[in-house]
Amino acid sequence: MNLRPYSESYPVQNPRISYRELQLETIDLEPEFFEKATLLSRHSNTEAEQWQIYLNTLALFALEKWLSDRQLTLSSQTYSLLRTQVLNLEAVSPLNVEQFKLCLIARENLGNQTLEIPEKMIDSPEFAAHFYLLMRVVLEEQQAVFIGFFRYDQLDGRNLKQTDTGNYELSLSELNPEASHLGLNLKYLDSTAIQLPKNELAQQSFERLTQWLENIYAADWQPVEQLLANRPPLVPFCSPINFRTRNLSSQKTIEKSLKTLQMSGALGHQNPGDLSQAELSDVLVELLQTTNNEETRWQAAEFLWEINPNHPAVGVRRAIDLGMQLSGVPVALMVAILPKPDQRIAILLRVYPLQGFLPTNLKLIGLDELGQSLFEVRAREQDDYIQFKFTADPGDQFSVQVMLNDATVTEYFIV
Structure with a gap:
């Protein structure tokens, strides 16, 4: 899709701002907003995605300008946000402003006076926000129009209507059209007054893997050589x-x-x-x-x-004895981390038997921060170990379960 310069005409279904929108607050879009939006939209391959990225980017720059006029700021630089969150397409969320999380929804046309919001933007702890803000990007007028917002706690007890595509549907009449009210909320409301869905891992004790690179470990995590010293050499691990x-x-x-x-x-x-x-x-x-x-x-x-094993380029590996927590079954969980040139972290998880072989049907399970399954590996007869490898970004959270029959041990990690 070849986006034209902002000064040319755009194929807008309803180029005129409605009478109701004339009463709403508008934000002028600067020429550089259009240039940056055009550049960023090229990261996608489909025309529909390119267009939505274009609208999201313009709306995000408009929001930043609106916040600045009220002595409010986004906690992250706008351009860094663009490269990660705007590509979500459905909405830009979460945006951190002061102590609050915002979800920005950008539309070119408002259609049948209803707003569809993806289910995860409301139900998921990762995307749920204190405030949901709808902006209409009016390209012909080179403006973004503040259509309205609603608070997350206004949804409590409401039976949200779901569409066939799994989105929630709200009437535009349910939005608060007063931009000043949002500004006052962001400045003077305590964020704890609006309870968001809680992260499954939020209250857990995390083992911070990047701290391992600084030789900082919890007491239970032992050197692999020490914990596995009494078991026979395995491929590919054995004693030095x-x-x-x-x-x-x-x-x-x-x-x-x-x-x-x-x-x-x-x-x-x-x-x-x-x-x-x-x-x-x-x-x-x-x-x-x-x-x-x-x-x-x-x-x-x-x-x-x-x-x-002590070479600084080789990463770090540690192990923990799970026997006391897993009905006395003598197994150990090993976690190895290997920094990558792109600043990401390669992670290897292994479960070892401390005696003999792993019990058949013992499971190694990985869960994301929402408690959703990422992978599951099951031990077979006479397995020396089971494992899973993956790559994560700094700040990612996950948990690992080792399960046998009715016994489960869970360890929590943050990269």
Whole structure:
């Protein structure tokens, strides 16, 4: 879709502002708003999405201008918000203003005098807001019109009508059209007066994974080598290697791992058998810092844990004994984190038996901050471990459950 400069005409179904809208507050749209909206809309591939991004961006800049005129500010820079939240398309939420969360809804035309809001924007703790603000972007007039707002607590006890697409439907007549009332609420109301749905993880004690990179751990999280010291070596984890005294089983494990890396091209033309321990360590560190292949990075990390576990490039791994909480079943949960070049964090979760094999049907389950399932891995007969790998952003919250029959242990994390 090729968006035209703001000064040209746009195909608007109803270009005139209604009589009711003439009584509403308007915000003039500056030329640079249109330029930035055009640039940002190109991040999407479909015409419909590009157009909604364009409208969302203009409305967000208009809101920032409106707030500034009232000595109120968004807690984040507008342009950083645009690159993350405006692409949501359905609405821009949550926007933090002072102690409040706002949900901004931008429309070009108001159609049949009703407003559809995606269900998650009201029910989800991630998106629910204290105030929902509707703006109409009138391109021909180069203005955004403040149509009205409503408070989240006004929905309590109301049977919201749901459409066939799962959205909630409100009549525009239910919105408060007085922009000054919103400004007064933002300045003088206590946010605790409007109760939002609570995050499932909000009251839990989190283990902060990025603190592990600073050697800060809760007492229960032990070094892997210490907790798993009495169990037999496993592929690919085993006790630290002494190249001169390692046993045949460890040697075969190492050679197999190296062969896998060599076959994938990760070691280039170098023959792993010809490398000294120090040279191999350098090769693996370089691989960690340059490859874009996640499996190769984890292979390199795990092998580096074998030969140089204290190297600063190798990330961190810790384990916790869950036996006392899981009906006495001797298992441990290991969490390993590996920083990525793009500032994200690669995470590896493993459940180990401390004796023998894992019980059949033991489950490793990941949940998001809303308590929704992200993954589930089930142990089979004679499994040495079960695992799951994923990537997260700083600030992401999740929980991990280890479940066996009626017993469940849950650990909570924030990246």
